[in-house]
Amino acid sequence: MNEFIAALVAYVVLGSLIAAYARGARSQEEFFIAGRNVSGLISALTYAATTYSAFMMVGLVGMTYATGVGAAGFELMYLVGTLFLLSYYAPKIWRLGRERGIVSPTEFLALRYGETTAKLAALIALIALIPYTSAQMIGVALLLENAGLSFASGVAVAAILVALWAFVGGLRGVALTDAFQGIVMLSAAVLVVAYVTSLTDFSKLPELGEHLYVPNSFWSYERFAALVTPWFFFALTNPQVFQRLFIPRDERALKRMVVYFGLFGLVYTFLVTMLGLELRLMTESGEFPVVRDRDRVTPTLLSLAPSWLAALVSLSILMAAVTTANSIVLSLSSMVSRDIVGEKGVTIGRLSVVVLTTLVALFALQRPQYIVELSVTSSTILLCQLPLIIGYFHWDRGGRITGISTLIAGFTAAIVYPRLIPLSSVATLLTAFAVYAIVAVLESRK
Amino acid sequence: MRLLECLAVVVLMLLPFVFPKSADLTTYAYWLVLTAAYLVTIAVRRWELE
Numbered sequence: 001m002n003e004f005i006a007a008l009v010a011y012v013v014l015g016s017l018i019a020a021y022a023r024g025a026r027s028q029e030e031f032f033i034a035g036r037n038v039s040g041l042i043s044a045l046t047y048a049a050t051t052y053s054a055f056m057m058v059g060l061v062g063m064t065y066a067t068g069v070g071a072a073g074f075e076l077m078y079l080v081g082t083l084f085l086l087s088y089y090a091p092k093i094w095r096l097g098r099e100r101g102i103v104s105p106t107e108f109l110a111l112r113y114g115e116t117t118a119k120l121a122a123l124i125a126l127i128a129l130i131p132y133t134s135a136q137m138i139g140v141a142l143l144l145e146n147a148g149l150s151f152a153s154g155v156a157v158a159a160i161l162v163a164l165w166a167f168v169g170g171l172r173g174v175a176l177t178d179a180f181q182g183i184v185m186l187s188a189a190v191l192v193v194a195y196v197t198s199l200t201d202f203s204k205l206p207e208l209g210e211h212l213y214v215p216n217s218f219w220s221y222e223r224f225a226a227l228v229t230p231w232f233f234f235a236l237t238n239p240q241v242f243q244r245l246f247i248p249r250d251e252r253a254l255k256r257m258v259v260y261f262g263l264f265g266l267v268y269t270f271l272v273t274m275l276g277l278e279l280r281l282m283t284e285s286g287e288f289p290v291v292r293d294r295d296r297v298t299p300t301l302l303s304l305a306p307s308w309l310a311a312l313v314s315l316s317i318l319m320a321a322v323t324t325a326n327s328i329v330l331s332l333s334s335m336v337s338r339d340i341v342g343e344k345g346v347t348i349g350r351l352s353v354v355v356l357t358t359l360v361a362l363f364a365l366q367r368p369q370y371i372v373e374l375s376v377t378s379s380t381i382l383l384c385q386l387p388l389i390i391g392y393f394h395w396d397r398g399g400r401i402t403g404i405s406t407l408i409a410g411f412t413a414a415i416v417y418p419r420l421i422p423l424s425s426v427a428t429l430l431t432a433f434a435v436y437a438i439v440a441v442l443e444s445r446k
Numbered sequence: 447m448r449l450l451e452c453l454a455v456v457v458l459m460l461l462p463f464v465f466p467k468s469a470d471l472t473t474y475a476y477w478l479v480l481t482a483a484y485l486v487t488i489a490v491r492r493w494e495l496e
Contacts, residue, residue, distance in 0.1 A: 069474040076481045077459050083488055084452055091494040206469040213467045221463060255493055262485040270478055277474070 003311035004147050011315060015165055015177045022169035022176055031170035031346040032103050032334040038172075038247040040256025042179050047244050047257055048264040049178035049185065049323035051082075051234075054139040056272050057189070057317045061301075062294030064276025065283075068211030070219030072273035074227055079265045081232035086258045089236065090245050092393060094254050097246040104334040105239035109385070112392050113403025115339075120407050121385055122335035125239050128381040130360055131374035133328045136321040137162065137364040143318050146299075155364050161322050163357035166330040167350055171247065174326055181319040186264065188316035189271040193278070195309055196301070199287065200278045207284045208277070222423060229425040230379035236389050237382040240324075240331040275301075329356050377414060380425045384410020387436035398440030409435040455484060 025031035038046075063071040093108070102108050106125065110118035140161070141154030149157065165173045210216035214224070235241055248254040279297060282288035288304075291297045298317075302310040333356060337349035368374070384407050391398060410432030417424035417431075458480055462473040 069471075069477070072474055073459065073462060073477050076477045077456075080455050080459060080481055080484050083484060084455055087488040087491075087493065088448055205471070209469055210467075212469050212471065213465065213473050214462050224460075224463070251493070255489075259485070259489045262488070266478070266481055266485060273474075 003308050004314050007311050007315045008147075008318070011319070012161070014180070015161075016168075018176045018180065019165035019169035019173035022173035025170040025172065025346065028103050028334070028338065028344070028346055028349065029101075030172070031349060032330065032337075033097075033243065033246045034170070034172040034175055036098065036246060037249045038175055038253070040248060040253035041260060042175055043244065043248045043253060043257035044260030044264065045182040046175040046178035046247075046323075046327070047241060047261045048268070049182035049320070050240050050244065050327040051261075051324075052185065052265070052268060052320055053136055053324035054317050054321040056268065057185075057313065057320060058139070058295060058298045060269075060272050061276045061279070062291075062297040064273045065280045065291065065297045066294040067218040068208070068213075068216060068280075069273070069277070070214045070216065070224065071276065072269065073214060073219075074224065074231075075269045075273065076266075077224075077228045078231040078234060079262065079269060081228075082235040082265075083258065083262050085233070085235045086245075086261075089389075089393065090254060090258055091251070093242070093245045094248065094251075102246065104338040105242040105331060106335050106339050106385075108242075108392075109388055109403060110339070112399065113388055114400035116400060117388070117403030117407065118339045120404060121388075122332075122339040124381060124384065124407060124411055125335060126332055126356075128378040129239075129328050129332060130356075130363055131368075132378040133162075133325045133360045134363040134368075135375045136325040137360055138367065139321045140318050140325075141364065143314055146314075151367070152365060155361050158322070158325075158364075159357050159361040162325045162329060162360070163353050166326045166333075167353045170346075171330060174323075174330055175247070178323045178327070181323050182264065184312075185316045185320055186268060186271075188312045189268060189275075192301075192305070192309060192313050193271045193275050195305065196275055196278045196282070200281055201285055201287075202281070204281055204285050208280060211277070211280060226423050226425055229429060230383055233383060233386050233429075234379065237385050238379070239335065239382075240327040243331050243334065325360070329353055329360065332356055377418065380418075380428050381411055381414040383425065383429050384414065384432045386429065387433045391436060391440065395440065397444040398436065399443055401443045402436060402440045405439045406432055406436040 029035055060071060060075060106118045106121040109121050137155060137158045140158035141151050144154035144157055145151050165177050215221060248257050279288050283290055289300060291300050302313060333349050333352035336352040337343050341348050387406050388403055410428060413428040413431040417427050421427055462476060465473060
């Protein structure tokens with residue numbers, strides 16, 4: 001555990017130095033989107049570090065261990081969906097951002113659907129993402145709890161880590177710290193897979209049985225569709241990644257961002273899912289304990305791995321959580337600053353970083369039992385924006401009333417449907433699109 | 447055209463659900479290779495702004 005504390009201290013010092021180097025943003029454009037002047041490589045690394053949370057090294061490893069290769073299909077379906085959406089919409093959104101001076105992700109909606117729609121979308125994003133960000137903070141606090149801190153102290157440290165670099169360096173600070181954290185996340189994954197591979201007997205592979213194909217007892221068509229739907233559109237519906245489409249310095253940097261992110265995602269997904277499969281194989285061979293709770297698979301591995309490797313992987317999980325959480329907090333702060341309050345400077349934006357992080361920490365301190373369900377619901381809630389984004393580029397009908405009705409209908413459906421019907425994410429999406437189409441036609445006739 | 451591309455990608459990703467069930471890494475490798483091939487496709491083709 002001493003190695004983990006030493007690595008954590010080095011990480012905090014290095015991250016703080018990088019954030020201090022990036023300080024000094026005065027304008028909103030500089031503070032929230034790094035002056036639209038980020039290289040392709042740094043844009044790709046911050047996009048990857050923001051996207052890939054602690055879910056990968058904890059949740060996806062456990063999911064692959066428990067349910068088999070279907071988990072890889074689920075994650076890769078997200079990746080191809082993102083690549084498709086970005087290769088088509090990213091150039092349009094990037095150009096629109098420059099031409100219209102767009103900074104916050106929901107500001108884009110105001111162009112067609114009015115400021116009320118943008119405000120409402122910002123409020124919905126706040127409601128959806130505070131529980132999701134709390135889940136990241138709880139993950140960090142649990143890691144620190146293993147290092148000897150109390151849960152409350154762990155949440156406090158996590159809150160400081162999340163807020164500090166965003167407050168000091170704005171998006172440039174977050175992007176640069178994300179870049180080095182992304183490299184550590186990938187390196188730790190390579191090392192832990194190399195270590196586990198050296199212990200795995202692949203001749204026992206056929207014993208994995210239904211873990212090697214789909215459909216199986218877990219991955220039915222319906223479950224795959226229900227889980228994939230919100231994530232397939234993640235690149236357009238989640239503000240923290242949508243806002244990153246504004247940051248590349250030119251067209252070449254934009255394309256590099258998408259391609260390098262795709263490469264990062266493919267390699268990281270391969271490593272994480274291979275780790276889950278190898279651990280399952282080791283369990284079948286009697287070389288790794290049977291783990292019933294799939295979220296305990298990675299912690300069990302870390303308790304058995306060499307201490308330096310456990311420290312590095314623990315730090316990479318902490319980094320994955322911090323990079324996701326601080327990007328969300330900064331993105332939400334830009335919405336508060338520009339869409340809700342309408343300030344011209346960055347004072348309220350900076351203050352919002354602190355206030356929102358405090359709210360997230362207070363939520364995390366409650367340790368709600370329903371945090372996982374809330375986190376899943378958050379991605380479905382954000383689907384309500386999708387018809388408005390797609391419609392902006394492909395259909396010239398609909399305005400303020402269409403924007404407001406679609407958001408309210410989609411939000412309500414995301415909350416109500418999971419209690420009533422299966423495939424609730426698909427039904428939510430269909431409801432939002434249906435309301436959008438009907439109201440847009442009626443509004444255009446007026 | 448883009449809608450067709452999206453449909454093709456989704457259908458190809460869903461194909462393992464109708465593959466013969468085999469206790470090897472065919473399904474896993476198929477998904478990885480398909481994703482890599484799509485990444486190469488978008489990397490080499492011209493984008494709207496190029």
